[in-house]
Amino acid sequence: MSLLALLGVLSSAIYSGTSLLYTTLGEVISERGGIVNLGLEGVMLVSAATGFAVTSVTGNPYFGILASMLSGGLINMLFGYLVIARKANQLASGLATMFFGFGLSALIGAPYVGGKIESLPRILVPGLGGLPKQYTFQFQFDLLIYLVVPAAIGVWFLLFRTRWGLSQRAVGESADTAFAAGYDPNKLRYQALFLAGMLAGLGAAHLSIVYTRTWKEFMTAGRGFIAVALVIFSKWHPLRAIAGALLFGGAVAFQLLLQASGVNISPFLLDSIPYVLTILVLMAWGGTRKQSAPASLGRVYRGSE
């Protein structure tokens, strides 16, 4: 494989991994607070559709990204109302949110199917201007890609170096203890979910507005579920999530490369590589993960009556 092809794989790995990393970071935050959100798939779809629609109407991708984040946060608030205020089962509520996202995104996106939009500019990595053109093409990234690793570091700082992060993790380990220590578990969980929804919205915006520049129904193709899986893979740690997202991005890129190189394998089987890889990775990690999961993950906090 030539150097150019290798760089191409790396470049598309970064492109397809970015949306996933943002979403995974969000889920890390909410799971640290004790809430599993299987509805991320729906959240991402609604955000992707909203972001695309707003970009299409205003002609400004930055508005689109903002709308995408906001809608992600709002959908997560709906989910939060169910699991926090109404104390509903988190898995079922997540799947209800998934259904909701399937439907709402189709409704929002319907007028914009096949539309064209203005996207974010692609900026060459600084200092590489001297390379030949076919090489510089592999190093052109957009703003959201440049920001994704700082975002991971930011989430790490937020969770492990701030008071808010400490209280969030305390709620995830034991909501009752956190309550006894003077925190409000419900408020903290709403905050975590809103932040998680905004990050998922950012990821979805990168997918629909920047990477594919299109909207179609079910376009996230399970990325929301893969993000939940990657949280387990990363052992609930934001920095390890970077590796997970690159791995998944690499799987997608590898699949594209195989397709492009004309290998005689059905494209349908290649399509399943990312999902199979995710399951395999989860299996490999299976034995060791228990110590790192927040202790009260998925449990309903019933208050202190």
Add this chain to the structure above:
Amino acid sequence: MAVTSQVQPLNSLFAKKPVQVFVRYLAIFFVAFVLFGVILWLAGKNPFEAIRDMLVYTLGTPSGFSEVIVKMIPLLFTSIAVALPARVGLINVGAEGQLYIGAMFAAGIALAFPQLQAWILLPMMVAASLVGGAAWAFIPVYLRAKGWVNETITTLLMNYVAPTIVSFVVYGPWRARGAASAPQTVDFSASARLPSFFGTRIHLGLIIGLVILAAYWYLMKYTRWGLEMRAVGGNPQAARRNGIHITRYLMLAMCIGGAIAGLAGMSEISGIHGRLRPNFSPGFGFTGFLINWLSFGDPIGIFLMSFVIAIITSGGDILQLKQGLPYAVLNILLAITLYVVLAKPTLFRRKKA
């Protein structure tokens, strides 16, 4: 993922007076339809017209009504496929994938032995679909029983794998030869088709589904297995101390569930399509999950909810035709219904003594 699932008590729903239950469900669907109407209105559609179309074209005409029954058949299977594992505390969100693999296995038999008589071919197809669905369900439950991966996330991810395998065989080795034929297998022989009734598309799958539903009811209510399964789902610790083999029950419940989902796939391709096509299921597996939650695993509830949800999903076709709305929009209505049920859990749970 250290997820503790809340297992719903079986029959909690119908421990109450039927009238009460009826009124509650009426209220749930009323609220859901109102909220759905509001969303349609916000989207610039006429909600009254849309919902009237949905109801009139499904319940108002004999052909529409028969199509509701047709849609109900796979939902009966897939909701039992979710309900049975749920009794032992397993969350099977993978009925969609199990359905595809079951259909593929059945299609394999139908294509391999087209010359056989119906009385031998159909049972072979049924057996194949059971094996296929069970095998697909075995993977996640094995991983769960080993304590490696939670079954929720694996079943979800495997839903994306199964249709690609079906697409692979349908576009590849099994594709019907012909000039510009669509990507699908050759038509099954007449003996590989489930018979249909009354000149409609209602087929024998309905009877099979009802028999399985009755078997599920009997199993849960009158057998030791049912009792032990509920014990495993309710309190695994206590069940283990009473000498119940938990792993065996987990495996069995999930694999039987998967097998029933696989049978849904067989009944669809044999009763309706008459060939294997890519992406032939509009989310029957997911809808089955929803029905199980709406009915709390109660057999009568599954029957009624399958019927009601079949009306809604048939209504999706109508919305597409009459209002130019995407079919996926009806997911909003399904989601809101589940939201309403989830948001009011106290209405459905027995009060703690």
